[in-house]
Amino acid sequence: MNLRLSLVAATTTFLFAGAAFAVGGSSGPHVTYPTSGKIGAVIMNPYKIAPLTAVIRNGGYVLTDITVRIVPKEGGQEIKYKVSDAQARTHGGIPVFGLYGGYRNTVEVSYTRTLSGKSEPVKETYKIYAQPVSLQQAGYAGVTDSFFKAEVKKVDPEFKDRLILVNNMIAAPADSTRAVWNNPMGGALEWNRYPQNAIIDTTGEIRWYMDPATIYDFNDIYKAGIMMGFRQNKDGAFTWGYGQRYVKYDLMGREIWNHRLPDGYNDFSHAMDPMQNGNYLVRVASSDYKRPDGKHVRTVRDVIIEVDENGVVVDEWRLFDILDPYRDVVLKVLDQGAVCLNIDASKAGQTLSAEELAKQDASDHFGDIVGSGAGRNWVHVNSVDYDPTDDSIIISSRHQSALIKIGRDKEVKWIMGSPEGWKAEFKDKILTPIDKDGNPIKCEGSKCEGGFDWTWTQHTGWRIDSKSDKNIFYLSVFDNGDARGMEQPALPEMKYSRAVIYKIDQKKMTVEQIWQYGEERGHDWYSPVTSLTEYQDDKDSVFVYSATAGASYNFKTGAFESAPNPYIDEFKWGATEPSLEIQLKNTSGYQAMPIDLNKAFNAK
Missing domain, CATH: 2.60.40.3100 (Arylsulphate sulphotransferase monomer, N-terminal domain)
Structure with missing residues (x-):
């Protein structure tokens, strides 16, 4: 028996020694994974x-x-x-x-x-x-593919090298809608749709996409929410936010940082802007605001914070203290069927009467609903930008149909929007429309002559830094167009959206509309919600995403019969026709933008 055990032990030792020799050779350990080139795996x-x-x-x-x-x-x-x-x-x-x-x-x-x-x-x-392009969470009723398809309609040679980040989302599946804030009352946590983020080339091929499974979880309120506010930073990395988080990752997917919102704030959505000083402007809401009537609420999309990369809150702009949260002239004319992403086709074309709004405002009904006062969706900020020449921020307020510049001192500098309904303290802040010769344009109420128009339920009010200075301010806006002229049109198919560029003289307090596109495309190009207009330095161009256009809508039944089929367009500066147009199929869009690989991979 002892002899047998000794032979087995000797044989086993020999086999293991042989295996080690085969793997590492006489020179020691060696990797066993296959390599296909002259360096590593x-x-x-x-x-x-x-x-x-x-x-x-x-x-x-x-x-x-x-x-x-x-x-x-x-x-x-x-x-x-x-x-x-x-x-x-x-x-x-x-x-x-x-x-x-x-x-x-x-x-x-x-x-x-x-x-x-x-x-x-x-x-x-x-x-x-x-591997084939695929997302695990796109299994709700009606889905036929993980991602949109792209139909390329036009690409001029100068734009053939474009790579475009598309920031979209799928409809909310059942497992994403289980939580709401109720202590204090209100909030907007129910916004929780699975991300659909991809980069396409100008042939319509997906060349990058995000599989968010390791950083996103419907069942954890601190890892859920709609991914929004993507911006490519100077170092090539992307920042964005979702729900109760704001994050930074490079294009390869490497985490640089991933922060929870500071506890005093909640419900990120829409906007996260990298500032020239290295900090970030983040659109949030207050976790606990005590209203003048003594009620505690979680507010809705009405606070801007400035944070550094360590998550320290450097400053805040509490818009319910700076603006008038009871200006309701726009709230009364909004199409209740499409209040941003709260889309309800059964309410298409309906508006709130003064009596209905007053009843709601007097109630304890708070949350992501159209209404006056903190705790309701009274301002709905969907973009924020920074002007380093005077240390100010520029916000786009959908539910006030206004672009507003606010200083570090929390004082309003100007308002680009209809003069109707503003308190006396803001009347001298409203910009005066002028024509190309500097002559004032005649306006009555919310309607102006000479082709000038304000923006209505707009998105992305951004400063064109390379064309602006301390006095002259170029502003790019996507004018969604709901409640245009402070009213609903006679027929819903009369609605249209525009991409617009304005030139603001900040000393003279005037605004000139210098370019627009979209009215000629009519209702087919109309985006009731979301979307983007942004100037691109590299090609001296204007990039536009009409992100919820092209939905099939039955005007007789008041129901949507298909998902949107949005348009990506890019124009040479001043051009009346796009040099690039791509239509995406069967997807609900938020924003899209060109990306720069030189920033991403050639950064020092």
Whole structure:
């Protein structure tokens, strides 16, 4: 027996020793994963939220002078970019972005590899298969695919290199609508739709998308909410927010920071703006506001905070203290069928009477509802921007149909909106419309002559920094167009939206409308909610996303018969027709914007 045990032990030792020798050889341990090139292995989706990305590991070499090219499909769009030494160190190799899903991609890389002081230039090709584009949570009734389809209608040569981030959302499934705030009363937590974020090229192919499963959870109120407010920062990374969080991730999906909102604030949505001083303006609400009548409420979309990267609240703008939360002239004419994302086709075309609004305002009914006073959706701020020349913020208020500039001292500097309904203290802040020759335009009530119009339930009021100075302020706006002229039209199909550029003389307190597009497209281009207009420095162009246009609506039954089919357009500065147009199919859009790969991968 002892002899048998000794033989077994000796044999076992020999086998394990042989296995170790086979793996590591006489020189010691060795990696066992397959490598397909001259450096390290390929790691797919390295940070678990961007499936169409990969990292080619450096294999122990120092990599410099890196260039990456994703070979396009036949008739497709090339993606090519340089990678800074800092980015190569950060990702432990070569970051690969822009793979086609469900496809064996050809990736060409060139680099210099250095080991023990010896350098060698290398050019090689990798074959990398990426999984099909898919989201796990898109299983509610009516869904036929995880993502939208894109129909490319026009692309001028100058715009063929565009890569466009699309920030959309799917309809709220049953498991996303289980929580509401009720202590204190009100709030907007019920806004909780699953994200549908992707980057498309100008052939309509998805070249990046977010799988949010590791950072998003319907069942955790601190990891849920609608993802909104995407902005590409100077360092190429993206910031945005959702629910009770505001975050920063790079294009590969690497977390830079992911913060909960400070406890005094709640319900992020719509806007997170990177400031020139390195801080961020975040649109939130108050977690506990004591109204003049003594009632405690969670307010709704009416507070702006300035935070640093460590989450310290540097300043706040409490709009219920700065503006008039009881200005209700716009609230009375809003289409109750589409109060931002609270879309109810059964109420299409209906408005609130003065009696209905007064009854609601006198009640204890608070939350994400149209109504006056803190604790209701009286202002609905959907964008915020910063003007460094005078340390001010610019807000877009959907439910006041106004763009408003407010100083660090919390005083209103100007109001770009209809003069109806403002208190006496704000009357001298309202800008005067002028024509191209500087002559005042005649206006009566909320309607003006000479082709000038205010904006109505607008989105994204942003300063065009490169064209503006301390006195002259260029403002880009998406004018959604609901309640245009402070009324509902005779027929709903008469509604239209516009992308608009205004020129504001801040000394003279005048505003000139210098460009618009959309009225000529009529109701087909009309977006009742969401959307974006933004100037692009790199091409001296205006980028527009009419994000909820193109829904099939039955005017007889008052019901939507399809999801929206929104339009992406881009115009050369001053052009009357787009140089680029892509229509997305069967998706509810929020915002879209070009991205800059040079910022993302060539950052120092």
